[in-house]
Amino acid sequence: MFFYKKNWLTGYVTIKVIGPYPERFFDLCARYQVPSWDIIKKSSTVAIGKIKLSDLSKLRKVKKKSIHKIYFSGRSGLPFVIKKLVAQKPLLIGITIAFIIIFMLSNIIWRIDVAGLDREIKLKVLNQVEEYGLEKGNFQWNVESPATLQKKILEDIPELLWIGVKKNGSAFHLKGVEKLRLKNRKRVNQGI
Amino acid sequence: MNKFREKLLTAFTRTFDLPSEVTLQLPRITMIGAIHAYIENHQGLLIFTDSELLLKVHQGRVRINGDKFVLKMMIDKNILLEGNIKVVRFEQE
Structure with a gap:
Protein backbone atom coordinates (compact mmCIF):
# COMPACT_ATOMS: atom_id res chain seq x y z
CA MET A 1 0.00 0.00 0.00
CA PHE A 2 2.97 2.31 0.58
CA PHE A 3 3.55 2.17 -3.17
CA TYR A 4 0.23 3.92 -3.84
CA LYS A 5 0.64 6.55 -1.13
CA LYS A 6 4.09 7.44 -2.34
CA ASN A 7 2.84 7.77 -5.88
CA TRP A 8 0.01 10.01 -4.78
CA LEU A 9 2.52 12.36 -3.16
CA THR A 10 4.70 12.59 -6.26
CA GLY A 11 1.77 12.67 -8.66
CA TYR A 12 0.68 10.28 -11.37
CA VAL A 13 -1.11 10.31 -14.70
CA THR A 14 -3.66 7.95 -16.15
CA ILE A 15 -2.86 6.91 -19.68
CA LYS A 16 -5.05 5.33 -22.28
CA VAL A 17 -3.31 3.03 -24.74
CA ILE A 18 -4.98 2.31 -28.04
CA GLY A 19 -3.76 -0.25 -30.54
CA PRO A 20 -3.54 -4.01 -31.01
CA TYR A 21 -2.58 -5.80 -27.78
CA PRO A 22 -2.39 -2.63 -25.68
CA GLU A 23 -1.22 -4.65 -22.64
CA ARG A 24 2.12 -5.18 -24.36
CA PHE A 25 2.82 -1.49 -24.11
CA PHE A 26 2.78 -1.78 -20.33
CA ASP A 27 5.05 -4.79 -20.56
CA LEU A 28 7.44 -2.67 -22.61
CA CYS A 29 7.17 0.04 -19.94
CA ALA A 30 8.18 -2.45 -17.26
CA ARG A 31 11.23 -3.44 -19.30
CA TYR A 32 12.30 0.20 -19.52
CA GLN A 33 11.98 0.61 -15.74
CA VAL A 34 8.71 2.47 -15.88
CA PRO A 35 6.44 1.00 -13.20
CA SER A 36 2.73 1.04 -13.93
CA TRP A 37 -0.31 0.02 -11.94
CA ASP A 38 -4.09 -0.38 -11.96
CA ILE A 39 -4.09 -1.61 -15.53
CA ILE A 40 -7.54 -2.43 -16.85
CA LYS A 41 -8.37 -3.65 -20.29
CA LYS A 42 -11.48 -1.91 -21.56
CA SER A 43 -11.75 -3.71 -24.86
CA SER A 44 -9.47 -5.65 -27.19
CA THR A 45 -7.73 -2.48 -28.34
CA VAL A 46 -8.04 -0.14 -25.36
CA ALA A 47 -6.25 -0.37 -22.02
CA ILE A 48 -6.02 2.09 -19.16
CA GLY A 49 -3.18 2.29 -16.69
CA LYS A 50 -1.36 4.67 -14.39
CA ILE A 51 2.25 5.79 -14.36
CA LYS A 52 4.29 8.16 -12.28
CA LEU A 53 4.56 11.80 -13.22
CA SER A 54 8.35 11.61 -13.02
CA ASP A 55 8.40 8.80 -15.58
CA LEU A 56 6.84 10.87 -18.34
CA SER A 57 10.18 11.58 -20.01
CA LYS A 58 10.98 7.85 -20.05
CA LEU A 59 7.52 7.19 -21.43
CA ARG A 60 8.37 9.25 -24.49
CA LYS A 61 11.29 6.93 -25.20
CA VAL A 62 9.08 3.87 -24.79
CA LYS A 63 6.49 5.40 -27.07
CA LYS A 64 8.97 5.58 -29.93
CA LYS A 65 9.58 1.84 -29.65
CA SER A 66 5.92 0.88 -29.89
CA ILE A 67 3.10 1.20 -32.36
CA HIS A 68 0.47 2.16 -29.82
CA LYS A 69 -1.19 5.50 -29.42
CA ILE A 70 -1.18 7.03 -25.99
CA TYR A 71 -3.63 9.54 -24.60
CA PHE A 72 -3.54 11.18 -21.20
CA SER A 73 -6.93 10.80 -19.61
CA GLY A 74 -6.38 11.94 -16.05
CA ARG A 75 -3.94 13.45 -13.66
CA SER A 76 -4.01 13.06 -9.90
CA GLY A 77 -1.79 13.46 -6.90
CA LEU A 78 -0.42 16.15 -4.69
CA PRO A 79 1.30 18.31 -7.37
CA PHE A 80 -1.98 18.70 -9.24
CA VAL A 81 -3.95 19.39 -6.07
CA ILE A 82 -1.50 22.16 -5.18
CA LYS A 83 -1.74 23.57 -8.67
CA LYS A 84 -5.53 23.68 -8.42
CA LEU A 85 -5.37 25.35 -5.01
CA VAL A 86 -2.92 27.97 -6.21
CA ALA A 87 -5.16 28.71 -9.17
CA GLN A 88 -7.98 29.60 -6.80
CA LYS A 89 -7.03 33.17 -5.90
CA PRO A 90 -9.94 33.99 -3.55
CA LEU A 91 -9.18 30.96 -1.41
CA LEU A 92 -5.51 31.93 -1.09
CA ILE A 93 -6.41 35.52 -0.22
CA GLY A 94 -8.89 34.26 2.37
CA ILE A 95 -6.31 32.03 3.99
CA THR A 96 -3.72 34.82 4.22
CA ILE A 97 -6.28 37.27 5.63
CA ALA A 98 -7.32 34.70 8.22
CA PHE A 99 -3.71 34.16 9.26
CA ILE A 100 -3.06 37.90 9.52
CA ILE A 101 -6.20 38.40 11.64
CA ILE A 102 -5.27 35.54 13.98
CA PHE A 103 -1.75 36.92 14.30
CA MET A 104 -2.93 40.48 15.02
CA LEU A 105 -5.60 39.46 17.50
CA SER A 106 -3.26 37.23 19.46
CA ASN A 107 -0.76 40.08 19.75
CA ILE A 108 -3.17 42.58 21.27
CA ILE A 109 -3.35 43.22 25.01
CA TRP A 110 -6.80 42.13 26.07
CA MET B 1 24.10 -28.87 -24.36
CA ASN B 2 21.19 -26.91 -22.98
CA LYS B 3 19.72 -30.00 -21.33
CA PHE B 4 23.08 -30.75 -19.75
CA ARG B 5 23.30 -27.23 -18.35
CA GLU B 6 19.82 -27.55 -16.97
CA LYS B 7 20.70 -30.78 -15.16
CA LEU B 8 23.90 -29.30 -13.80
CA LEU B 9 22.05 -26.26 -12.44
CA THR B 10 19.39 -28.42 -10.81
CA ALA B 11 22.07 -30.50 -9.13
CA PHE B 12 23.89 -27.34 -8.09
CA THR B 13 20.73 -25.91 -6.58
CA ARG B 14 19.99 -29.14 -4.76
CA THR B 15 23.45 -29.58 -3.26
CA PHE B 16 23.80 -26.01 -2.05
CA ASP B 17 20.17 -25.65 -1.04
CA LEU B 18 19.71 -22.44 -3.02
CA PRO B 19 16.31 -20.95 -3.78
CA SER B 20 15.36 -22.51 -7.09
CA GLU B 21 13.68 -19.43 -8.54
CA VAL B 22 16.98 -17.57 -8.50
CA THR B 23 19.29 -20.10 -10.08
CA LEU B 24 16.81 -21.70 -12.46
CA GLN B 25 15.08 -18.47 -13.48
CA LEU B 26 11.77 -20.01 -12.57
CA PRO B 27 8.78 -17.83 -11.78
CA ARG B 28 7.61 -17.55 -8.23
CA ILE B 29 3.86 -17.25 -7.85
CA THR B 30 2.45 -16.18 -4.52
CA MET B 31 -1.31 -16.32 -4.16
CA ILE B 32 -3.54 -14.88 -1.50
CA GLY B 33 -6.68 -16.98 -1.59
CA ALA B 34 -8.10 -16.56 -5.04
CA ILE B 35 -8.04 -12.78 -5.12
CA HIS B 36 -4.36 -11.94 -5.53
CA ALA B 37 -1.52 -13.47 -7.47
CA TYR B 38 1.97 -12.07 -7.25
CA ILE B 39 4.17 -13.35 -10.03
CA GLU B 40 7.87 -12.68 -9.77
CA ASN B 41 10.55 -13.38 -12.29
CA HIS B 42 8.42 -13.71 -15.41
CA GLN B 43 9.86 -12.97 -18.81
CA GLY B 44 7.18 -10.96 -20.49
CA LEU B 45 3.48 -10.37 -20.69
CA LEU B 46 1.78 -11.80 -23.75
CA ILE B 47 -1.95 -11.39 -23.23
CA PHE B 48 -3.94 -9.55 -20.65
CA THR B 49 -7.69 -9.18 -20.70
CA ASP B 50 -10.16 -8.91 -17.85
CA SER B 51 -10.50 -12.70 -17.81
CA GLU B 52 -7.10 -13.97 -18.85
CA LEU B 53 -3.41 -13.41 -18.19
CA LEU B 54 -0.75 -15.13 -20.24
CA LEU B 55 2.85 -14.76 -19.15
CA LYS B 56 6.02 -16.01 -20.70
CA VAL B 57 8.25 -17.77 -18.20
CA HIS B 58 11.37 -19.86 -18.44
CA GLN B 59 10.61 -22.82 -20.70
CA GLY B 60 6.91 -22.26 -21.11
CA ARG B 61 3.98 -20.12 -20.24
CA VAL B 62 1.69 -19.46 -17.32
CA ARG B 63 -1.96 -18.94 -18.09
CA ILE B 64 -4.25 -17.55 -15.40
CA ASN B 65 -8.00 -17.53 -15.98
CA GLY B 66 -10.75 -15.91 -13.99
CA ASP B 67 -12.67 -12.68 -14.13
CA LYS B 68 -12.51 -9.00 -13.13
CA PHE B 69 -8.76 -8.94 -13.64
CA VAL B 70 -6.80 -5.81 -12.81
CA LEU B 71 -3.03 -5.52 -12.90
CA LYS B 72 -2.42 -3.81 -9.59
CA MET B 73 1.28 -3.38 -10.13
CA MET B 74 3.82 -3.93 -12.85
CA ILE B 75 7.40 -3.39 -11.81
CA ASP B 76 10.28 -4.76 -13.83
CA LYS B 77 9.80 -8.55 -13.66
CA ASN B 78 7.02 -8.63 -11.11
CA ILE B 79 3.28 -8.51 -11.61
CA LEU B 80 0.55 -8.23 -9.03
CA LEU B 81 -2.76 -9.47 -10.37
CA GLU B 82 -6.07 -8.86 -8.68
CA GLY B 83 -9.42 -10.43 -9.47
CA ASN B 84 -11.30 -13.68 -9.17
CA ILE B 85 -8.70 -16.26 -10.05
CA LYS B 86 -10.03 -19.64 -11.12
CA VAL B 87 -7.28 -21.47 -12.98
CA VAL B 88 -3.50 -21.26 -12.97
CA ARG B 89 -2.08 -23.44 -15.69
CA PHE B 90 1.49 -24.16 -16.77
CA GLU B 91 2.00 -24.79 -20.46
CA GLN B 92 5.18 -26.40 -21.73
CA GLU B 93 6.60 -25.11 -24.93
Whole structure:
Protein backbone atom coordinates (compact mmCIF):
# COMPACT_ATOMS: atom_id res chain seq x y z
CA MET A 1 0.00 0.00 0.00
CA PHE A 2 2.97 2.31 0.58
CA PHE A 3 3.55 2.17 -3.17
CA TYR A 4 0.23 3.92 -3.84
CA LYS A 5 0.64 6.55 -1.13
CA LYS A 6 4.09 7.44 -2.34
CA ASN A 7 2.84 7.77 -5.88
CA TRP A 8 0.01 10.01 -4.78
CA LEU A 9 2.52 12.36 -3.16
CA THR A 10 4.70 12.59 -6.26
CA GLY A 11 1.77 12.67 -8.66
CA TYR A 12 0.68 10.28 -11.37
CA VAL A 13 -1.11 10.31 -14.70
CA THR A 14 -3.66 7.95 -16.15
CA ILE A 15 -2.86 6.91 -19.68
CA LYS A 16 -5.05 5.33 -22.28
CA VAL A 17 -3.31 3.03 -24.74
CA ILE A 18 -4.98 2.31 -28.04
CA GLY A 19 -3.76 -0.25 -30.54
CA PRO A 20 -3.54 -4.01 -31.01
CA TYR A 21 -2.58 -5.80 -27.78
CA PRO A 22 -2.39 -2.63 -25.68
CA GLU A 23 -1.22 -4.65 -22.64
CA ARG A 24 2.12 -5.18 -24.36
CA PHE A 25 2.82 -1.49 -24.11
CA PHE A 26 2.78 -1.78 -20.33
CA ASP A 27 5.05 -4.79 -20.56
CA LEU A 28 7.44 -2.67 -22.61
CA CYS A 29 7.17 0.04 -19.94
CA ALA A 30 8.18 -2.45 -17.26
CA ARG A 31 11.23 -3.44 -19.30
CA TYR A 32 12.30 0.20 -19.52
CA GLN A 33 11.98 0.61 -15.74
CA VAL A 34 8.71 2.47 -15.88
CA PRO A 35 6.44 1.00 -13.20
CA SER A 36 2.73 1.04 -13.93
CA TRP A 37 -0.31 0.02 -11.94
CA ASP A 38 -4.09 -0.38 -11.96
CA ILE A 39 -4.09 -1.61 -15.53
CA ILE A 40 -7.54 -2.43 -16.85
CA LYS A 41 -8.37 -3.65 -20.29
CA LYS A 42 -11.48 -1.91 -21.56
CA SER A 43 -11.75 -3.71 -24.86
CA SER A 44 -9.47 -5.65 -27.19
CA THR A 45 -7.73 -2.48 -28.34
CA VAL A 46 -8.04 -0.14 -25.36
CA ALA A 47 -6.25 -0.37 -22.02
CA ILE A 48 -6.02 2.09 -19.16
CA GLY A 49 -3.18 2.29 -16.69
CA LYS A 50 -1.36 4.67 -14.39
CA ILE A 51 2.25 5.79 -14.36
CA LYS A 52 4.29 8.16 -12.28
CA LEU A 53 4.56 11.80 -13.22
CA SER A 54 8.35 11.61 -13.02
CA ASP A 55 8.40 8.80 -15.58
CA LEU A 56 6.84 10.87 -18.34
CA SER A 57 10.18 11.58 -20.01
CA LYS A 58 10.98 7.85 -20.05
CA LEU A 59 7.52 7.19 -21.43
CA ARG A 60 8.37 9.25 -24.49
CA LYS A 61 11.29 6.93 -25.20
CA VAL A 62 9.08 3.87 -24.79
CA LYS A 63 6.49 5.40 -27.07
CA LYS A 64 8.97 5.58 -29.93
CA LYS A 65 9.58 1.84 -29.65
CA SER A 66 5.92 0.88 -29.89
CA ILE A 67 3.10 1.20 -32.36
CA HIS A 68 0.47 2.16 -29.82
CA LYS A 69 -1.19 5.50 -29.42
CA ILE A 70 -1.18 7.03 -25.99
CA TYR A 71 -3.63 9.54 -24.60
CA PHE A 72 -3.54 11.18 -21.20
CA SER A 73 -6.93 10.80 -19.61
CA GLY A 74 -6.38 11.94 -16.05
CA ARG A 75 -3.94 13.45 -13.66
CA SER A 76 -4.01 13.06 -9.90
CA GLY A 77 -1.79 13.46 -6.90
CA LEU A 78 -0.42 16.15 -4.69
CA PRO A 79 1.30 18.31 -7.37
CA PHE A 80 -1.98 18.70 -9.24
CA VAL A 81 -3.95 19.39 -6.07
CA ILE A 82 -1.50 22.16 -5.18
CA LYS A 83 -1.74 23.57 -8.67
CA LYS A 84 -5.53 23.68 -8.42
CA LEU A 85 -5.37 25.35 -5.01
CA VAL A 86 -2.92 27.97 -6.21
CA ALA A 87 -5.16 28.71 -9.17
CA GLN A 88 -7.98 29.60 -6.80
CA LYS A 89 -7.03 33.17 -5.90
CA PRO A 90 -9.94 33.99 -3.55
CA LEU A 91 -9.18 30.96 -1.41
CA LEU A 92 -5.51 31.93 -1.09
CA ILE A 93 -6.41 35.52 -0.22
CA GLY A 94 -8.89 34.26 2.37
CA ILE A 95 -6.31 32.03 3.99
CA THR A 96 -3.72 34.82 4.22
CA ILE A 97 -6.28 37.27 5.63
CA ALA A 98 -7.32 34.70 8.22
CA PHE A 99 -3.71 34.16 9.26
CA ILE A 100 -3.06 37.90 9.52
CA ILE A 101 -6.20 38.40 11.64
CA ILE A 102 -5.27 35.54 13.98
CA PHE A 103 -1.75 36.92 14.30
CA MET A 104 -2.93 40.48 15.02
CA LEU A 105 -5.60 39.46 17.50
CA SER A 106 -3.26 37.23 19.46
CA ASN A 107 -0.76 40.08 19.75
CA ILE A 108 -3.17 42.58 21.27
CA ILE A 109 -3.35 43.22 25.01
CA TRP A 110 -6.80 42.13 26.07
CA ARG A 111 -6.75 42.50 29.83
CA ILE A 112 -4.82 44.21 32.58
CA ASP A 113 -5.38 42.94 36.12
CA VAL A 114 -4.18 44.76 39.17
CA ALA A 115 -4.28 42.93 42.47
CA GLY A 116 -3.36 43.72 46.04
CA LEU A 117 -3.74 47.52 45.81
CA ASP A 118 -6.20 50.19 46.94
CA ARG A 119 -8.54 51.71 44.43
CA GLU A 120 -6.71 54.99 44.49
CA ILE A 121 -3.29 53.59 43.85
CA LYS A 122 -4.69 51.09 41.44
CA LEU A 123 -5.96 53.95 39.26
CA LYS A 124 -2.64 55.67 39.59
CA VAL A 125 -0.80 52.54 38.54
CA LEU A 126 -3.14 52.06 35.59
CA ASN A 127 -2.64 55.66 34.46
CA GLN A 128 1.08 55.40 34.85
CA VAL A 129 1.16 52.14 32.98
CA GLU A 130 -0.89 53.64 30.18
CA GLU A 131 1.91 56.08 29.58
CA TYR A 132 4.27 53.21 28.88
CA GLY A 133 1.82 51.93 26.32
CA LEU A 134 0.36 49.20 28.44
CA GLU A 135 -3.37 49.63 27.81
CA LYS A 136 -6.22 47.59 26.50
CA GLY A 137 -6.19 47.27 22.71
CA ASN A 138 -2.55 48.13 22.22
CA PHE A 139 -0.17 45.78 20.48
CA GLN A 140 2.13 43.73 22.60
CA TRP A 141 5.19 44.69 20.58
CA ASN A 142 4.71 48.33 21.66
CA VAL A 143 5.21 47.35 25.28
CA GLU A 144 8.53 46.73 26.91
CA SER A 145 9.39 43.51 28.69
CA PRO A 146 7.78 42.87 32.10
CA ALA A 147 11.10 43.23 33.91
CA THR A 148 11.77 46.78 32.65
CA LEU A 149 8.13 47.72 33.19
CA GLN A 150 8.43 46.58 36.77
CA LYS A 151 11.47 48.77 37.34
CA LYS A 152 9.86 51.80 35.69
CA ILE A 153 6.65 51.56 37.72
CA LEU A 154 8.60 51.27 40.95
CA GLU A 155 10.61 54.35 40.04
CA ASP A 156 7.63 56.48 39.07
CA ILE A 157 5.22 55.54 41.86
CA PRO A 158 6.90 55.98 45.21
CA GLU A 159 3.91 54.61 47.12
CA LEU A 160 4.70 51.14 45.95
CA LEU A 161 6.96 48.84 47.86
CA TRP A 162 7.01 46.21 45.22
CA ILE A 163 5.15 45.40 42.01
CA GLY A 164 5.20 42.25 39.96
CA VAL A 165 4.40 42.34 36.27
CA LYS A 166 3.52 39.06 34.67
CA LYS A 167 2.55 38.50 31.10
CA ASN A 168 0.16 35.64 30.58
CA GLY A 169 -0.77 35.14 26.94
CA SER A 170 -2.70 38.25 25.97
CA ALA A 171 -3.25 39.46 29.54
CA PHE A 172 -1.00 41.38 31.93
CA HIS A 173 -1.20 40.67 35.65
CA LEU A 174 0.09 43.32 38.01
CA LYS A 175 0.48 42.49 41.66
CA GLY A 176 1.53 45.23 44.01
CA VAL A 177 2.42 45.84 47.64
CA GLU A 178 1.99 49.30 49.13
CA LYS A 179 4.19 51.12 51.56
CA LEU A 180 1.66 51.46 54.37
CA ARG A 181 3.52 54.08 56.39
CA LEU A 182 3.63 56.49 53.52
CA LYS A 183 0.19 57.69 54.50
CA ASN A 184 1.79 59.29 57.55
CA ARG A 185 3.81 61.45 55.15
CA LYS A 186 7.04 60.20 56.61
CA ARG A 187 9.04 59.88 53.49
CA VAL A 188 11.89 57.89 54.81
CA ASN A 189 14.13 56.07 52.36
CA GLN A 190 12.34 57.45 49.38
CA GLY A 191 14.91 56.17 46.96
CA ILE A 192 14.27 52.55 47.76
CA MET B 1 24.10 -28.87 -24.36
CA ASN B 2 21.19 -26.91 -22.98
CA LYS B 3 19.72 -30.00 -21.33
CA PHE B 4 23.08 -30.75 -19.75
CA ARG B 5 23.30 -27.23 -18.35
CA GLU B 6 19.82 -27.55 -16.97
CA LYS B 7 20.70 -30.78 -15.16
CA LEU B 8 23.90 -29.30 -13.80
CA LEU B 9 22.05 -26.26 -12.44
CA THR B 10 19.39 -28.42 -10.81
CA ALA B 11 22.07 -30.50 -9.13
CA PHE B 12 23.89 -27.34 -8.09
CA THR B 13 20.73 -25.91 -6.58
CA ARG B 14 19.99 -29.14 -4.76
CA THR B 15 23.45 -29.58 -3.26
CA PHE B 16 23.80 -26.01 -2.05
CA ASP B 17 20.17 -25.65 -1.04
CA LEU B 18 19.71 -22.44 -3.02
CA PRO B 19 16.31 -20.95 -3.78
CA SER B 20 15.36 -22.51 -7.09
CA GLU B 21 13.68 -19.43 -8.54
CA VAL B 22 16.98 -17.57 -8.50
CA THR B 23 19.29 -20.10 -10.08
CA LEU B 24 16.81 -21.70 -12.46
CA GLN B 25 15.08 -18.47 -13.48
CA LEU B 26 11.77 -20.01 -12.57
CA PRO B 27 8.78 -17.83 -11.78
CA ARG B 28 7.61 -17.55 -8.23
CA ILE B 29 3.86 -17.25 -7.85
CA THR B 30 2.45 -16.18 -4.52
CA MET B 31 -1.31 -16.32 -4.16
CA ILE B 32 -3.54 -14.88 -1.50
CA GLY B 33 -6.68 -16.98 -1.59
CA ALA B 34 -8.10 -16.56 -5.04
CA ILE B 35 -8.04 -12.78 -5.12
CA HIS B 36 -4.36 -11.94 -5.53
CA ALA B 37 -1.52 -13.47 -7.47
CA TYR B 38 1.97 -12.07 -7.25
CA ILE B 39 4.17 -13.35 -10.03
CA GLU B 40 7.87 -12.68 -9.77
CA ASN B 41 10.55 -13.38 -12.29
CA HIS B 42 8.42 -13.71 -15.41
CA GLN B 43 9.86 -12.97 -18.81
CA GLY B 44 7.18 -10.96 -20.49
CA LEU B 45 3.48 -10.37 -20.69
CA LEU B 46 1.78 -11.80 -23.75
CA ILE B 47 -1.95 -11.39 -23.23
CA PHE B 48 -3.94 -9.55 -20.65
CA THR B 49 -7.69 -9.18 -20.70
CA ASP B 50 -10.16 -8.91 -17.85
CA SER B 51 -10.50 -12.70 -17.81
CA GLU B 52 -7.10 -13.97 -18.85
CA LEU B 53 -3.41 -13.41 -18.19
CA LEU B 54 -0.75 -15.13 -20.24
CA LEU B 55 2.85 -14.76 -19.15
CA LYS B 56 6.02 -16.01 -20.70
CA VAL B 57 8.25 -17.77 -18.20
CA HIS B 58 11.37 -19.86 -18.44
CA GLN B 59 10.61 -22.82 -20.70
CA GLY B 60 6.91 -22.26 -21.11
CA ARG B 61 3.98 -20.12 -20.24
CA VAL B 62 1.69 -19.46 -17.32
CA ARG B 63 -1.96 -18.94 -18.09
CA ILE B 64 -4.25 -17.55 -15.40
CA ASN B 65 -8.00 -17.53 -15.98
CA GLY B 66 -10.75 -15.91 -13.99
CA ASP B 67 -12.67 -12.68 -14.13
CA LYS B 68 -12.51 -9.00 -13.13
CA PHE B 69 -8.76 -8.94 -13.64
CA VAL B 70 -6.80 -5.81 -12.81
CA LEU B 71 -3.03 -5.52 -12.90
CA LYS B 72 -2.42 -3.81 -9.59
CA MET B 73 1.28 -3.38 -10.13
CA MET B 74 3.82 -3.93 -12.85
CA ILE B 75 7.40 -3.39 -11.81
CA ASP B 76 10.28 -4.76 -13.83
CA LYS B 77 9.80 -8.55 -13.66
CA ASN B 78 7.02 -8.63 -11.11
CA ILE B 79 3.28 -8.51 -11.61
CA LEU B 80 0.55 -8.23 -9.03
CA LEU B 81 -2.76 -9.47 -10.37
CA GLU B 82 -6.07 -8.86 -8.68
CA GLY B 83 -9.42 -10.43 -9.47
CA ASN B 84 -11.30 -13.68 -9.17
CA ILE B 85 -8.70 -16.26 -10.05
CA LYS B 86 -10.03 -19.64 -11.12
CA VAL B 87 -7.28 -21.47 -12.98
CA VAL B 88 -3.50 -21.26 -12.97
CA ARG B 89 -2.08 -23.44 -15.69
CA PHE B 90 1.49 -24.16 -16.77
CA GLU B 91 2.00 -24.79 -20.46
CA GLN B 92 5.18 -26.40 -21.73
CA GLU B 93 6.60 -25.11 -24.93
